[in-house]
Amino acid sequence: MSERVIVTHTDLDGVAAAAIIVGTVGEADRLMFAQPHQLGAVFAKIPNGAEVYVSDLGINQPILEKVAKQIGRITESEGTVKWFDHHRWEEGWVRRLRDAGAEVYVDTETCGAGVVAKYLPASSEWVKELVSATCSVDLWVFDDWRGNYLAKYVGYGGTEWKRRAVTKLIGFTGIDNEIEEVVEKVVSKELEILTSAVAKAVVVSGKGGLRAVAYFKSRDDHHLTSFIASLLMNRFDIDVAIICRRGSLSFRSRRGVDVSKAAKLIGGGGHPRAAGAKINPPLWRLVLSFLGIRGPLFRWCVNVALDALERAARGEDLPREVGC
Numbered sequence: 001m002s003e004r005v006i007v008t009h010t011d012l013d014g015v016a017a018a019a020i021i022v023g024t025v026g027e028a029d030r031l032m033f034a035q036p037h038q039l040g041a042v043f044a045k046i047p048n049g050a051e052v053y054v055s056d057l058g059i060n061q062p063i064l065e066k067v068a069k070q071i072g073r074i075t076e077s078e079g080t081v082k083w084f085d086h087h088r089w090e091e092g093w094v095r096r097l098r099d100a101g102a103e104v105y106v107d108t109e110t111c112g113a114g115v116v117a118k119y120l121p122a123s124s125e126w127v128k129e130l131v132s133a134t135c136s137v138d139l140w141v142f143d144d145w146r147g148n149y150l151a152k153y154v155g156y157g158g159t160e161w162k163r164r165a166v167t168k169l170i171g172f173t174g175i176d177n178e179i180e181e182v183v184e185k186v187v188s189k190e191l192e193i194l195t196s197a198v199a200k201a202v203v204v205s206g207k208g209g210l211r212a213v214a215y216f217k218s219r220d221d222h223h224l225t226s227f228i229a230s231l232l233m234n235r236f237d238i239d240v241a242i243i244c245r246r247g248s249l250s251f252r253s254r255r256g257v258d259v260s261k262a263a264k265l266i267g268g269g270g271h272p273r274a275a276g277a278k279i280n281p282p283l284w285r286l287v288l289s290f291l292g293i294r295g296p297l298f299r300w301c302v303n304v305a306l307d308a309l310e311r312a313a314r315g316e317d318l319p320r321e322v323g324c
Contacts, residue, residue: 002049002079003029007042009056009112010035012151015162016113016134017055017084019169024122025053031166033159036269037248037278040066048077056112058087059097060277061319062267068100075101084115087270088260108271111135130172140226140273146175152186153179155224190224197228198235204242206306210313212240214305216298225250226274240309244301246289250276251305261312266304267319279304 006021006028008014014033022028034042040063046052052074059067071081081102089106097104105119113134117127129146136147154165168178201215213232217225229241229252239257243250251259251274258272268277285297 002051003047004051005030005032005046005053007032007034007039007046007052007054007057009033010162011056011138012147012154013112013134013138014056015154015165016130016150016169017116018166019172020113020116020122020127020130021053021055021120022166023124023127023170024120028053031163033162035248036060036276037063039063040070043067043070043074046070046074048074049079050074051079052081054081054083054085055116056085057083058085058089058269059093060264060267060269061090061093062278064093064096068096071097071100071102082120084112084119086110086112086115088272089269111138113138126170126172129174130169133172149175149179149183152183152190156182156186190227193224194228194231197232201232201236203236203238204302204306206310208310208313210240210306210310211238212242212302212306212309213238214242214244214298214302216244216294216301226252230254242302242305244298244305246281246286246297248276248278249301249305250274251309258312259309261317262305262308265308265311265316265319277308 006018008018010033018031032042034057036058039057074081083097083102083104085106086108088108094104094106105115107115107118111134114131116122117131133144133146133150136142136144137151154162197215201213203211204214205211213236215228215232225243229243233239233241233254239253239255240259241252251263253259253273260270260272260275263270263275263277266277268275270276279301281297281300285300289297
């Protein structure tokens with residue numbers, strides 16, 4: 001019997017999507033959480049002939065061929081790959097993975113969990129309720145209060161906690177005492193993080209005059225990217241936020257600014273108002289950051305982001321690798 005493998009994103013949308021898949025097709029032999037830039041390495045670990053489901057993860061140009069090659073290996077050995085996503089894809093990316101043998105379902109009108117529910121398909125009442133709560137947060141429409149609770153519940157812990165959360169969300173019936181207790185703990189910690197973010201954020205300007213608010217994230221606030229960015233944009237009345245990490249950067253925006261174009265220029269992708277990309281900082285800057293000296297890495301990351309934003313504003317559309 002072939003192995004059933006689920007590869008999904010690390011946030012509520014990814015966890016909810018995985019719960020819908022498990023609740024519909026059955027338990028997974030492997031449940032793998034990943035970021036988009038990790039997909040090449042993740043697919044290399046999937047055995048021949050596997051039954052693979054991918055959810056809430058976009059593809060991007062730098063890893064396209066690596067992933068396509070692995071999909072071909074899996075499908076040529078009588079495996080299957082079904083990919084559900086709601087991020088922006090180039091038509092050529094969809095064609096390439098379909099040519100490799102994958103079933104690719106991309107729908108930007110809903111969240112990742114909604115794509116799974118629509119195209120798997122899964123139409124149980126609990127699925128509808130879970131999609132409603134999840135899309136509320138992931139699409140930033142906030143029309144279902146339960147989504148805020150679930151997002152904080154999922155973000156409470158690492159990989160093992162998210163595996164537990166997948167099980168918890170199967171057959172979703174609402175917010176129970178366990179979720180409420182976890183959310184109370186999370187909110188207390190988040191208030192400390194958000195207060196610190198405002199104090200540490202800086203307003204930066206590019207050579208062309210573009211302004212953004214920038215912040216260097218730690219591991220403790222990994223699940224708060226969008227919340228931190230929204231707070232900073234409102235606090236400083238700026239329409240673009242740059243969130244830097246050691247190996248990646250994220251863009252967030254408001255008032256119609258499309259940051260997905262900037263992310264694409266450095267090998268990433270995402271939504272018009274929420275996008276990101278992998279970056280390869282110079283080694284010496286990385287070493288200093290691990291020693292607690294983050295300034296050189298932060299400044300380099302901000303310059304990369306500002307350059308991409310200004311190139312996108314000029315209408316450039318040719319990606320280039322970000323490195324030393």
